[in-house]
Amino acid sequence: MSSINPFGEFRNECEALLKKALDSLFHKASIPKIVLELPPSIEFGELASSLCFELAKQLGEKPRGLAERIANTISSMQFTMIKSVEAAGAGYINFHINYGKFADLVLESVRELDEEYGFVKIETPRKIIVEHTSVNPLHPIHIGQARNPILGDAIARILRKRGHVISTHYYVDDVGRQTAIIAYGYQKLGKPRPKGKPDHFIGIIYTITSCLIEMERLKKEIENAENVSLNEEAEKLKRQLDDWLSIAVELKEKYPKLFNRLLDEVKRDENPEQTINELNRNYEKGEEKAKEIIREVAEQCLKGFRETLSRIGIFFDSWDWESEFVWESHVKKTMEKLRETPYVFKCGNVLEFDAEKAAKDFNLKPALGLKEDYEIPSLTLVRADGTTLYTTRDIAYSIWKLDKAEKVINVIGMEQSLAQLQLKLALYALGYGKKAENLVHFAYNLVTLPSYKMTSRKGRYITFDQVLEEAVERAYKEVSTRSPHLSEEKKREIAEFVGTGAVKYALIEVDPSKPVIFTWERVLNFERNSAPYIQYTHARACSIIRKATSPPKKPEYKLLKQPIEHEIILMISRFPETFIDAAENLKPNLIAEYANLLADKFNTFYNALPVLKAQPPELSDARLALVDATRIVLRNALGLIGVKAPQKM
RNA sequence: GGGCCCGUAGCCUAGUUUGGAUAAGGCGCCGGCCUUCGGAGCCGGAGACCGGGGGUUCAAAUCCCCUCGGGCCCGCCA
Numbered sequence: 001m002s003s004i005n006p007f008g009e010f011r012n013e014c015e016a017l018l019k020k021a022l023d024s025l026f027h028k029a030s031i032p033k034i035v036l037e038l039p040p041s042i043e044f045g046e047l048a049s050s051l052c053f054e055l056a057k058q059l060g061e062k063p064r065g066l067a068e069r070i071a072n073t074i075s076s077m078q079f080t081m082i083k084s085v086e087a088a089g090a091g092y093i094n095f096h097i098n099y100g101k102f103a104d105l106v107l108e109s110v111r112e113l114d115e116e117y118g119f120v121k122i123e124t125p126r127k128i129i130v131e132h133t134s135v136n137p138l139h140p141i142h143i144g145q146a147r148n149p150i151l152g153d154a155i156a157r158i159l160r161k162r163g164h165v166i167s168t169h170y171y172v173d174d175v176g177r178q179t180a181i182i183a184y185g186y187q188k189l190g191k192p193r194p195k196g197k198p199d200h201f202i203g204i205i206y207t208i209t210s211c212l213i214e215m216e217r218l219k220k221e222i223e224n225a226e227n228v229s230l231n232e233e234a235e236k237l238k239r240q241l242d243d244w245l246s247i248a249v250e251l252k253e254k255y256p257k258l259f260n261r262l263l264d265e266v267k268r269d270e271n272p273e274q275t276i277n278e279l280n281r282n283y284e285k286g287e288e289k290a291k292e293i294i295r296e297v298a299e300q301c302l303k304g305f306r307e308t309l310s311r312i313g314i315f316f317d318s319w320d321w322e323s324e325f326v327w328e329s330h331v332k333k334t335m336e337k338l339r340e341t342p343y344v345f346k347c348g349n350v351l352e353f354d355a356e357k358a359a360k361d362f363n364l365k366p367a368l369g370l371k372e373d374y375e376i377p378s379l380t381l382v383r384a385d386g387t388t389l390y391t392t393r394d395i396a397y398s399i400w401k402l403d404k405a406e407k408v409i410n411v412i413g414m415e416q417s418l419a420q421l422q423l424k425l426a427l428y429a430l431g432y433g434k435k436a437e438n439l440v441h442f443a444y445n446l447v448t449l450p451s452y453k454m455t456s457r458k459g460r461y462i463t464f465d466q467v468l469e470e471a472v473e474r475a476y477k478e479v480s481t482r483s484p485h486l487s488e489e490k491k492r493e494i495a496e497f498v499g500t501g502a503v504k505y506a507l508i509e510v511d512p513s514k515p516v517i518f519t520w521e522r523v524l525n526f527e528r529n530s531a532p533y534i535q536y537t538h539a540r541a542c543s544i545i546r547k548a549t550s551p552p553k554k555p556e557y558k559l560l561k562q563p564i565e566h567e568i569i570l571m572i573s574r575f576p577e578t579f580i581d582a583a584e585n586l587k588p589n590l591i592a593e594y595a596n597l598l599a600d601k602f603n604t605f606y607n608a609l610p611v612l613k614a615q616p617p618e619l620s621d622a623r624l625a626l627v628d629a630t631r632i633v634l635r636n637a638l639g640l641i642g643v644k645a646p647q648k649m
Numbered sequence: 650g651g652g653c654c655c656g657u658a659g660c661c662u663a664g665u666u667u668g669g670a671u672a673a674g675g676c677g678c679c680g681g682c683c684u685u686c687g688g689a690g691c692c693g694g695a696g697a698c699c700g701g702g703g704g705u706u707c708a709a710a711u712c713c714c715c716u717c718g719g720g721c722c723c724g725c726c727a
């Protein structure tokens with residue numbers, strides 16, 4: 001006897017009995033929809049219904065009386081998984097589980113299904129593209145961006161286990177002004193070979209170059225503004241310039257050689273702005289020289305990204321280059337089609353998309369959760385010089401993705417909500433409305449630093465590599481004090497999965513819609529961070545199993561009578577429902593929370609009750625099965641969020 | 650000015666989609682545990698008018714309206 005969803009079996013039985021009782025007692029019309037809820041405490045049973053409150057209103061009777069009648073009716077019926085049904089409180093009906101039978105079902109199911117326990121498959125699997133990370137190849141991945149790969153990877157893992165066919169995509173944003181700027185700087189330096197990690201090296205060049213370029217640009221604009229005596233405007237620009245000047249001082253101090261060389265080179269160029277724009281135009285055209293230099297820079301960066309991401313077990317099925325969509329005319333064709341719709345208008349030499357009109361014509365505001373009187377800003381599609389903008393190219397890319405898959409989940413920060421909305425509306429305008437419904441913007445809130453705002457353009461950031469390094473280093477010290485007897489190699493290995501696990505957990509445990517303020521304390525304090533705690537708990541369970549002379553031979557599950565044992569069995573039985581919830585609502589944090597709670601309960605059990613030395617042997621065997629099941633569920637849960645479950649640590 | 654997101658003990662968070670019983674964890678604080686299988690652990694305690702005000706309801710942290718505080722967006726950046 002085994003079940004992929006043991007708690008579901010209990011739930012079904014309760015529902016069926018409740019329905020039967022209601023049908024026999026009351027008229028169909030007065031019966032409210034049956035919903036069973038999880039009671040706040042185990043003393044109220046494992047499932048409960050509050051429908052008597054509603055029923056009472058309909059019938060003009062007291063809820064408590066109704067609850068008693070229903071409970072009595074059910075009690076006279078036949079049931080298997082239920083121990084008792086009681087009326088309670090002001091009018092609740094509480095269902096209590098028969099733990100003797102239930103423990104048998106739960107523990108046998110977990111141990112039999114093992115690596116598949118909990119992963120209830122969806123009836124209709126779909127082909128889903130999860131696009132995540134997609135950090136621009138200009139600078140290293142910083143901690144503000146690190147929430148993206150971790151969430152994206154967890155979502156992909158969860159949906160895959162749900163039975164969907166998942167393909168993870170990285171969108172390489174190699175087109176645009178910013179890539180032209182870094183390529184410009186790289187070229188001016190004579191294509192230097194990177195010192196250290198390539199993305200870090202590129203990041204430094206990028207910041208210095210864009211700083212120098214911005215200062216040049218601002219100086220000219222200030223001049224212009226003063227010539228036509230726009231004093232207020234000039235003041236504003238001067239403040240911006242001051243900001244960049246202070247950054248220039250920082251950069252010059254940190255990287256004197258690179259800074260001075262780039263400064264000389266930029267000064268020698270009569271019009272750097274023009275050179276950069278030309279490079280950008282040439283790249284969009286697919287001109288060989290531009291291609292060579294920009295691709296070289298981008299590849300250097302991606303090499304660094306792959307290094308970082310593979311360290312934490314994140315890989316991609318596809319690397320999609322934005323430039324390919326330009327060169328292969330996807331963008332051009334999409335633009336041509338879009339121009340034929342009534343939603344594109346000219347503003348000088350600039351092409352604009354009328355998102356507001358599209359939303360109105362297709363009556364999409366209610367469905368998109370927008371107020372009717374909110375006017376959606378228009379989106380610029382093409383610059384005066386004929387080059388395209390990011391979101392324009394993203395329209396073509398989105399169509400490509402939607403052609404390849406039935407559903408597309410884009411993991412993108414919530415600051416891009418408006419652009420994602422405009423993109424979606426453009427798809428409707430193009431006649432892709434049906435497909436656009438399957439385009440999901442998985443938005444997450446920002447990771448910020450308490451002291452200053454991270455900006456990659458200004459080079460003010462903490463890199464993800466730095467965070468991982470610190471975390472692993474700190475874990476190493478921790479391991480060394482706790483287990484000094486281990487070999488150096490072993491210590492390093494443990495430090496690696498503890499440190500990276502802690503970082504992952506810290507970024508995944510919080511609801512993605514909430515902002516996270518990054519502090520070293522938050523990520524590196526292993527006393528408070530739950531990943532090492534859960535890993536430790538798992539290792540503890542493994543340790544007991546190692547010490548057992550044999551697998552449980554004749555467990556007598558009826559002997560598991562302690563409340564904490566019941567709580568663990570119940571919790572384990574609910575893993576499948578938690579998994580479904582996390583998968584259907586894209587909430588990886590539920591898994592993190594679940595694993596932590598299960599670990600808590602297991603540690604309570606561990607401290608209170610003996611396993612191997614328990615008497616009689618049938619009880620010892622039953623507890624051993626409980627330990628084994630907990631081990632399996634902890635491992636399966638950690639696997640969903642990409643955290644290693646170690647046998648020892 | 651408009652739009653979106655967030656607000657729960659000193660601090661970090663769960664619970665809000667689908668309203669139900671005593672608002673749940675962790676950190677920190679106070680007091681205990683060499684109890685056998687791993688102390689990255691366990692047990693106990695103090696600590697919250699769920700940002701504020703109205704409303705709907707038998708029932709509101711949860712739904713509606715107003716309001717305050719913080720963040721983000723409204724670019725020929727991405």
